[in-house]
Amino acid sequence: MQGFRRSLLLAASLLALAPLAPLAHAQGFPTKPIKIVLTYAPGGTGDVIARTLATSMSELLGQPVVVENKTGASGSIGTMAVKQAPPDGHTLLVTTIGTVVLAPMVTKDASFDPVKGLTPIANLAMAPLVLLVHQSVPANDFPGFVTWAKQQAKGVDIAVAGPTLEVATALLAQQAKLNLVNVPFRGSGPALQSVLAGDTKVIFQTPSVQMMEFIKQGKLKVIGVTSAQPSPAVPGAVPLNKFVPGYVQDINFALWAPPGTPADVAAKLTETVRKGLSAPGMAEKFVAFSVPLAVAGPDEVTRITTRESNNIKKIMETVPIKFE
Numbered sequence: 435m436q437g438f439r440r441s442l443l444l445a446a447s448l449l450a451l452a453p454l455a456p457l458a459h460a461q462g463f464p465t466k467p468i469k470i471v472l473t474y475a476p477g478g479t480g481d482v483i484a485r486t487l488a489t490s491m492s493e494l495l496g497q498p499v500v501v502e503n504k505t506g507a508s509g510s511i512g513t514m515a516v517k518q519a520p521p522d523g524h525t526l527l528v529t530t531i532g533t534v535v536l537a538p539m540v541t542k543d544a545s546f547d548p549v550k551g552l553t554p555i556a557n558l559a560m561a562p563l564v565l566l567v568h569q570s571v572p573a574n575d576f577p578g579f580v581t582w583a584k585q586q587a588k589g590v591d592i593a594v595a596g597p598t599l600e601v602a603t604a605l606l607a608q609q610a611k612l613n614l615v616n617v618p619f620r621g622s623g624p625a626l627q628s629v630l631a632g633d634t635k636v637i638f639q640t641p642s643v644q645m646m647e648f649i650k651q652g653k654l655k656v657i658g659v660t661s662a663q664p665s666p667a668v669p670g671a672v673p674l675n676k677f678v679p680g681y682v683q684d685i686n687f688a689l690w691a692p693p694g695t696p697a698d699v700a701a702k703l704t705e706t707v708r709k710g711l712s713a714p715g716m717a718e719k720f721v722a723f724s725v726p727l728a729v730a731g732p733d734e735v736t737r738i739t740t741r742e743s744n745n746i747k748k749i750m751e752t753v754p755i756k757f758e
Contacts, residue, residue, distance in 0.1 A: 464523065467497055467500060468497060468524050470487070470499060470500070471502050471504050471516050472502065472529070473504060473510075473511070473529040473533055474529070479640055479642045487711070490711065490716075491706055495706060508540045508597050509529050510533070513527060514537065514541065514543075514546070520692065522696075522699070523699040523700070523703060526555070528687065529690075531742055534690070534739065536598065539750075548743050553700050554689075556703075556707040556730065556735065557728055557738065558729065559687045559720055559729075561667045561684070561685050561687075562665050562667065563602055564640070564641055567637075567657055568632050569654065569655060571635050576672070580612065583613070586613070593625035593628050594637075594638065595625040599638045601683075601746065601749055601753075608752070626639060630654070643722070643724060658671060658673060658674040659671040659672070660683035661682065686728065711727055711729050
């Protein structure tokens with residue numbers, strides 16, 4: 435009987451401790467510097483977002499948060515590196531939801547599930563793509579662009595840098611009945627320089643401070659944006675879905691952790707992002723980056739990822755896309 439009582443006391447003590455066990459992760463987190471893997475090169479919009487986020491997280495968590503630019507394979511190298519990192523919350527990923535959705539197609543890794551293959555932490559910011567043309571193109575709006583494009587016997591070359599832009603281009607070509615010919619570039623910088631030089635006349639680009647300056651200088655003209663509604667990222671630009679119903683291609687920057695990250699650590703990271711990006715002046719700062727804040731929790735990241743994954747699958751069934 436005495437042994438039985440000891441067993442009961444031991445079981446009771448274990449049960450009392452059980453609810454506290456999951457909290458042990460977050461209470462001690464972080465225990466070392468945090469690394470944010472960014473799938474974009476230094477100096478671009480994604481880089482500014484990641485470094486701004488890193489600074490705010492470092493202040494709140496009391497540990498250094500550093501950004502590592504890991505480019506290549508249209509963002510899939512960085513994405514897969516985080517997927518394989520220890521699931522302790524000290525290695526994170528900043529990229530676009532589109533990059534994660536397209537990773538299995540770019541890498542030919544059918545085992546990677548964009549929805550379940552990473553732990554979503556938070557959506558950070560959202561911006562449209564911007565359809566831009568060289569200053570010599572005789573069009574100032576989308577109807578004028580369509581008229582000009584259909585006059586080009588060999589089609590219209592369009593500079594693209596990555597699968598997200600290839601998908602957006604292919605979908606626009608299909609829905610607007612245009613002959614748009616992808617000209618692939620290794621990065622948005624070289625693609626933009628090609629259009630500025632007039633070697634390529636058209637480009638899809640995410641908003642950036644540099645891009646807005648070229649527009650102000652008259653070197654580039656805005657034909658439209660891919661958001662459902664007018665975007666503060668590109669003031670005055672008309673959504674393309676006004677002319678091509680249903681054509682919406684939002685770019686969502688988000689934060690992920692490796693799969694298997696403890697729920698309490700993920701929750702602490704989510705709360706840190708919310709608090710940091712709600713600080714005074716932060717919203718204005720992101721508008722100045724041309725990528726307005728759109729902070730949301732992991733459920734929203736999952737919802738958008740699922741939606742984009744389904745959309746891409748449908749597009750791939752009907753639109754031929756060659757990932758360069």
